[in-house]
Amino acid sequence: MEVLNKKWSMEKLMSLRKEILATWPTGSDVEDIDAGIEYQKSLPKSKNFAAKLLHAKENGITLVQPRAGVALVNEHIGLLQFLQNEGQADLLPSTIDSYTRQNRYQEAEKGIQESISSGRSLLNGFPAVNHGLENCRRVVESVNVPVQVRHGTPDARLLAEITLAAGFTDYEGGGISYNIPYAKNVSLEKTIYYWQYVDRLIGYYHENGVVINREPFGPLTGTLVPPCISHTVAIVEAILAAEQGVHNLTLGYGQCGNLVQDVAAIQTLQELSEEYLLKNGYENRHVTTVFHQWMGGFPQDEAKAFGVISWGAATAALAKATKVIVKTPHEAMGIPTKEANAQGLRTTKQLVNMLKDQTLPLTNELAEEKEMIKKETRAILDTILKVGDGDWARGIIRAFEAGIIDVPFAPSRYNAGRILPARDNNGAIRMLDTGDLPFDKEIIDFHKKKIAERGEAEEREPSFQMVIDDIYAIGKGMLVGRPN
Amino acid sequence: MEVLNKKWSMEKLMSLRKEILATWPTGSDVEDIDAGIEYQKSLPKSKNFAAKLLHAKENGITLVQPRAGVALVNEHIGLLQFLQNEGQADLLPSTIDSYTRQNRYQEAEKGIQESISSGRSLLNGFPAVNHGLENCRRVVESVNVPVQVRHGTPDARLLAEITLAAGFTDYEGGGISYNIPYAKNVSLEKTIYYWQYVDRLIGYYHENGVVINREPFGPLTGTLVPPCISHTVAIVEAILAAEQGVHNLTLGYGQCGNLVQDVAAIQTLQELSEEYLLKNGYENRHVTTVFHQWMGGFPQDEAKAFGVISWGAATAALAKATKVIVKTPHEAMGIPTKEANAQGLRTTKQLVNMLKDQTLPLTNELAEEKEMIKKETRAILDTILKVGDGDWARGIIRAFEAGIIDVPFAPSRYNAGRILPARDNNGAIRMLDTGDLPFDKEIIDFHKKKIAERGEAEEREPSFQMVIDDIYAIGKGMLVGRPN
Amino acid sequence: MGNKTIVTGVIGADVHAVGNRILDYAFSQAGFDVVNIGVLASQEEFIQAAIETGAKAILVSSLYGHGEMDCRGLREKCEESGIGEIILYAGGNLVVGKQEWEPVKEKFLEMGFNRVYPPGTLPEEAITHLKADLNIE
Amino acid sequence: MGNKTIVTGVIGADVHAVGNRILDYAFSQAGFDVVNIGVLASQEEFIQAAIETGAKAILVSSLYGHGEMDCRGLREKCEESGIGEIILYAGGNLVVGKQEWEPVKEKFLEMGFNRVYPPGTLPEEAITHLKADLNIE
Structure with a gap:
């Protein structure tokens, strides 16, 4: 089956729907697609993710959102209410458990039963498919702010059908960002096809007056991902979604830790995505950005963890x-208590509020960093379109095969895994080995120079040990993993 | 009595000493001035504050120091050891209680007795004078890092005699910075004279091979103090100390919260102080800087407090x-538990380590801010020397009388109290009213413009209400106190 | 002076001047005649100022943790000075360290204070109480 | 293969790949022959790989909190497959949420694991243990 970036007909969607809804009993509750749209329209605007994001963007505010999900409905509602009331969360999630992410609803069911009998959640998230439409609507109705589905599901079609009909107004993921870091053996053809379904479904909601926001998963593997890599994936997924009729997109990026690189990344993500959407004919699209606080290893000590959280909050605000x-x-x-979750939110809220009147001024360093990220990302994106003979879906699949796009530390066998990232002497993420990324000499020399500077400062040859040292560094209180 | 900035003869110091040591029984233990010097020489270099600061400065490291002091000796030692071991403090303090700061040793004694009988510290610090030489030496000997005396004592002569003889290697305060924010009715003539004694004593130690570091108290009243005000006080005190033979100085500044202004302040404090010391003939002086995390009101919530602490840590590291x-x-x-104190240290340590390879790049905004701080500070300093007919001591006294230097919210009746600080639209501290500061039209217009920008953004006339809103803002999670 | 005269100040060896300045401003704005004796104020100075101005209330601030020792006996001294019925408020960081608020409050009420405020209280709260206690408006 | 062959992988529906990569590298550097079956590995895949390669130990990682459910019965399945004596280690964030470590460790030891490691353990620690358990060097 060849997958192309071409808008699905409604017939195609509707004919597949039957099959999808039949994969688990709760699917039958959402057979009437327009019932979901009617329900969405009955919700107040204050529960619409897209509206709240656009308002924040216009007012220069950085909104605060946790991750959270537990096995049972009442406990999940209690958790979200706690994060809303005690954590002052502006936006809420329902993080889906890992069995549901692999469509193992049977195992999720077992997790639900064991959670009931043991009195504590044995699942690492909320099994929305198993709980079904009415329970999911109870979740949305129990809180006052918009709720998003956050997961990591390569085939998230049934999950989308149920949660969108239940009033969730934002859906995380994508055919690339929820495959490469989240699966081992699933081809990109399959996941892009699965996500065209999801995006077409959301496009249908949009055509019928319900705005659902879509968020490609920005941080990918969360570990030393160079901005050009995550930007490329985010922008390709934005294009694929836009083709199916998605109008509102939040593109993401995981904190690297170097202030200048992080600010440059958020700014270029906004600029490049708008540029490429427009250039590819997708007009009237609304792009917002999401900054993920430090996705790598954390210090065990809570006081130190507060420091790491705060630096992410400050960077998000300044960016x-x-x-x-x-x-x-x-x-x-691992999974936090609700109290700890609310603490992280309040720490972050304090900082985004304190810093809302400040930005990082444009400096030579920031301008150079932005310029490099743009050059790198354009080089990859333009090559993708070329190898795809003008089609983004075909292009991204072929590009992954050829290592033209390559995600570090990804579990998927459809990822080349040839690039090797490491920090430079100021903690920015560079590449020790650019693998088969389609970079010109200028870009390659830039990375070589940056890594060489660090090697000299540390008096050692750059190697995989440097990468490992960087991965362990934050847990030891450092950003750059220096030798002792 | 007229006080001039002129180095005391040793005869003058020694003749006064007798009188000072007689003001409380423990003074008799330190009659032999050279015994203190010998004891200091017996201590390892690792306990010398000045040496550790210079090493950090050379290596671009930001050291971490708590405030801490309790009524009883063993408990105080336990506290410092805890902060050293569990808090990873690089430098330790002994914060002196408020009775000792007012030379009310009788009341301090009562506090010690009540603390013994009640089993908890009823004093807000360590009453070093009452405990005397041997107990203070036990404190220094019980820890592995340098220890500083931190207090707020207008007349700190006896305290200096005892603690320096006991092996403390850094002494906070000064004739201005420990008067204007810490006293109501004590004249500057008196406190400058008191501190000439302290500085001459330290000069004598220096002549005999023992380097004691001196730290004028930077944040003053800790509330909306414009950098030019605290810089002026710090530099004048540095000059007064240098005249008496002090060679090692740490000049301080309290965080304002706006990143660009804070980085500009630390950089200009270093640059201006070196310039003025040299210009006034004080060679071979070593200036380091201290950044005080947010000195204003704090949020009650601990998670939010961690956010405020972290922002101070990040700013200190970037500056x-x-x-x-x-x-x-x-x-x-109020006064923290030792666990909370260690948490603040570890949060800070995490951030200064994480950010040690980063700085805030020089931008137009940073360059402009530095230029303004320098212009303002030079205007005040040069006027001080002028009204002092060439003498800094005479000058600073006359300048306070005339409001040429003016500290906001100071309790002292020797301070004019005519300037009114408020934040601008980006959170930097400006002046709503520059009082009688000797500013030219350019500087006054700059402040007017900045405050007017904020007034327009908030659609209100700048007034004292704006100042009050700013003071309460951080407790409500904001930096700038906007109207609701 | 009238029914709206009050004495404010920071007791003991405490030099925290900022809150004192704000209290002064806020109570003045609210229509009170504020006699502010500033920081480093002794019990005797509070009482002296109250007698001289005929004040109806004394508002004692303490931010540095010694409040417990500094405030003890103030009510008795007021009684000895003939103003035993004067309204006494206390507020701030009244004790050393983080302690449960209720026992601290109890302690100050037992000492004879009419109202006691924890750290972070806004002036508006005390203004409302004082107006009620003095039957103003 | 020899005495130094081990199987590593991430069990269940868990896709955390970074630590797995580092373990692979660290054990290889330490002289082991690492058969890394990657993420999303079932109990059966671990056992199959161990039988095929004659591995002496299975190192199970679990980072996502479902480790308790995923690891249950692994020892029994090893016994049924004829490799009942194989060394089993487990490590990572083995349960959902912040729990006391000792009870978690007990639980896994009772399940038949030889050693259990809390989050944040460095590879060096497990390498030292494994060398001791396999009588290497």
Whole structure:
């Protein structure tokens, strides 16, 4: 099957729908597609994600959103209400459990049952498919702010059908960003096709007056991802979504830790995505940005974790990201208590409020960083379109095969895994090895120079050990993993 | 009595000493001035404040120091050891209680007794004078890092004699910075004279091979102090200390909250102080800087307090201050537990380590801010020397009388109290009213413009209400106190 | 002076001047005649000022943790000075360290204070109370 | 293969790939022959790989909190497959949420794991243990 970036007919969507809804009993509750649209229209505007994001963007505010999800409905509602009331969250999530992400609804069911019998959540998220339409609507109705589905599901079609009909107004993921970092053996053809379904569904909602926001997952593997890599994936997914009729997009980026690079990344993500959407004929699209606080390893100590969280919050505010996804002081220990989650939110809220009147002024360093990110990203994007013979879907699939786009530390066998990222002497993420990325000599020399500077400062040859040192560094209180 | 900036003879110091040491029984333990010097020489270099600061400055490291002091010796030692071991403090303090600061040793004694009988510290610091030489030496000997005396004592002569003989290697305060914000009715003639004694004593130590670091108290009243005001006081005190033979100085500044202004302040403090010391003939002086985390009101919520602490830590690191004085998540509640104190230290340590390879690049905004701070500070300093007919001591006294230098919110009746500071639209501290500061039209217009911008944004006339709103703002999570 | 005269100040060896300045401003704005004796004020100075001005209330601030020791006996001294019925408020960081608020409040009420305020209280709250306690408006 | 062959992987529906890559690198550097079956690995895949390569140990990683459910019965399946004596290690964020470490460790030891590691353990620690358990060097 060849997948092309071409808008699906409604017939195609509707004929597939039947099959999808039949994959788990709760699918039958959403058979009437227009019932979901009617329900969405009955919700107040204050619960619409897209509207709240655009308002924030216009007013230079950075909104604050947690990750959160537990196995049982009442407990999940209690958790979200707590984060709304005690955490002052502007936006809420329902983070989906890992079994549901792999469409293992049977195992999710077992997790629900064990959670009931043991009195604590044995699932790492909310199994929305198993709980079904009415329970999901109870979640949306129980809080006062917009709710987003956050997951990591390569085939998220049934999940989308149920949660969108239930009033969720933002849907995270994409055919690339929820495949390469989240699957091992699933081809990009398949996941792009799965996500064309989701995007077409959202396009149908849009045509019928319901605006659903879409958020490609920005941080990918969350570990030393150079901005040009995550930007490329975000922009290609934005184009694929836009083709199916999605109008509102939040593009994401995971904090690297170097202030100048992070601010440059958020600014270029906004600028490049608008440029490429327009250039490809997608008009009237609204792009906002999301900044993910530090996605790598966290210090075990909560006081130190607060420091890491705060630096992410400050950077998000100075970069003027539209929203920031918040970590918690329990990060190193796995899933946080609701109290710890609310603490991370309040710390972040304090900083985005304190810094809302400040930006990072444009400096030579910032201008240079932005220029390099743009050059790199354009080089990859333009090559993708070329190898795709003018089609973005065909292009991204072929590009992954050829290593033209390459995500570090990804589990998928459809990813080349040839590039090797490491920090430079100021903590910005560069490449020790640019693999088969389609870079010209200027870009390659830039990375070589930056890594060489660090090697000299540390008196060692750049190697994979440098990469490992960088991965462990934050847990030891550092950004750059220097030898002892 | 007229006080001039002229180095005291040793005879003058020694003749006064007798009288000072007689003001409390423990003074008799330090009668032999050279015994203190010998004891200092017996201490390892690792306990010398000046040496550790210079090493940090050379290596671009920002050291971390708490505030801490309790009534009883063993408890105080336990506290410092905890902050060293659990808080990873690079430098330690002994914060002196408020009775000792007012030379009310009788009341301090009562506080010690009540603390013993009640089993908790009823004093807000360590009453070093009452505990005397041997107990103070036990403190220094019980820890592995340098220890500084931090207080707020207008007449700190006896305290200096005892603590320096006991091995403390850094002494905070000065005739201006420990008078204007810390006293109501004590004249500057008196306190400058008191501190000439302290500085001459330290000069004597220096002549005999023992380097004691001196730190004028930078933040003054800690509330909306424009950088030019605190810079002026710090530089005048540095000059007064240098005249008496002090060679090592740490000049301080309290965080205002606007990143660009804070970085500009630390950089100009270093540059201006070196310039003025040299211009006034004081060679071979070593200036380092200290950045005080947010000195104003704190949020009650600990998670939010961590955010405020982190922003101070990040700013100190980006400004490359030599050390940072750390707040705690209990700040809004008064004196912290040792655990909370250690948490503030670890949060700060995480950030200064993470950011040690980054600086704020020089931008137009930063260059302009530095230029303005320098112009303002030079205008005040040069006028001080003029009205002092060439003498800095005479000049600063006359300048305070005339409002040529003026500290906002100071309790002292020797301070004019005519200037009115408020934040501009980006959160930088400007002046709503420049009072009698000797500013030219360019500077006055700059402040007017900045305040007017904010007034327009908030659609209100600038007034004292704006100042009050700014003071309460951080507690409400904001930097700029906007109307609702 | 009239029914609206009050004495404010910061007791003991405490030099925290900012809050004192704001209280002065806020109570003046609210129509009170504020006699502000400033920081580093002794019990005797509070009482002296109250007697001289015929004040109806004394508002004691303490921000540095020694409030417990500094405030003890103030009510008794007022009684000895013939103004035993005067309204006494206290507020701020009244004790050393983070402690449960209720016991601290109890302690000050037992000392004879009419109202006690924890850190972070806004002036508006005390203004409302004082107007009620003095039957103003 | 020899005495130094081990199987590593991330169990269940877990896709955390970074730590897995580092473990692979660190154990290889330490002289082990690492058979890395990657993320999303089932119990059966671990056992199959161990049998095929004659591995002496299976190192199970779990970072996403479902480790408790995913690891249950692994020892019994090893026994059924004829490799009941194989060394089993587990490490990572093994349960959902912040829990006391000791009870978690007990739980996994009872399940038949030889050693269990909390989050944040460096590879060096497990390498030292494994060398001791396999009598290497």
